[in-house]
Amino acid sequence: MTASIVSLSSRPDLIPAVASWLWEEWGRRKGRTIEATTARLTDRLAVSGLEQTFVRLAGDRAVATASLTRADLDSRPDLTPWLAGVFVDPAFRGLGHAAALVRAVEDAARAQGVGTLWLHTEHASGLYAKLGWIAVGPEIDVRFAVTLMRRDLA
Numbered sequence: 001m002t003a004s005i006v007s008l009s010s011r012p013d014l015i016p017a018v019a020s021w022l023w024e025e026w027g028r029r030k031g032r033t034i035e036a037t038t039a040r041l042t043d044r045l046a047v048s049g050l051e052q053t054f055v056r057l058a059g060d061r062a063v064a065t066a067s068l069t070r071a072d073l074d075s076r077p078d079l080t081p082w083l084a085g086v087f088v089d090p091a092f093r094g095l096g097h098a099a100a101l102v103r104a105v106e107d108a109a110r111a112q113g114v115g116t117l118w119l120h121t122e123h124a125s126g127l128y129a130k131l132g133w134i135a136v137g138p139e140i141d142v143r144f145a146v147t148l149m150r151r152d153l154a
Contacts, residue, residue, distance in 0.1 A: 008053040009045040063092040066101035083119040120146040
């Protein structure tokens with residue numbers, strides 16, 4: 001099965017599936033609504049810039065997503081931009097989809113002249129470390145402990 005990455009701007013029909021993933025994984029427990037999650041994705045339909053969402057397809061099935069965004073951690077408004085919302089459908093984990101999406105977001109950031117990209121993760125710091133990301137320290141996202149990480153792109 002052939003895998004590819006598309007920008008959500010070219011496939012807005014995928015917004016409901018991506019919104020559902022993100023809301024189920026993070027939004028609901030943070031008190032967000034599915035409507036707010038959908039609206040945020042709709043705002044990320046740029047073809048370039050710092051508000052882009054990418055979707056990994058296996059054949060024609062959406063299996064994963066990741067975004068490049070200006071802000072993603074309320075406690076760190078000083079840091080920008082961010083790799084955010086990396087999610088892989090559980091049935092498709094362990095197949096390299098997350099790594100491919102991380103690289104796509106890094107490439108999109110480089111294309112915008114970004115020197116440093118940030119992320120925060122609750123459980124996947126090992127994955128990101130394998131991809132060259134460096135743990136900076138602990139942070140809090142709403143009320144959840146996360147690890148802040150950075151990737152120098154230059």
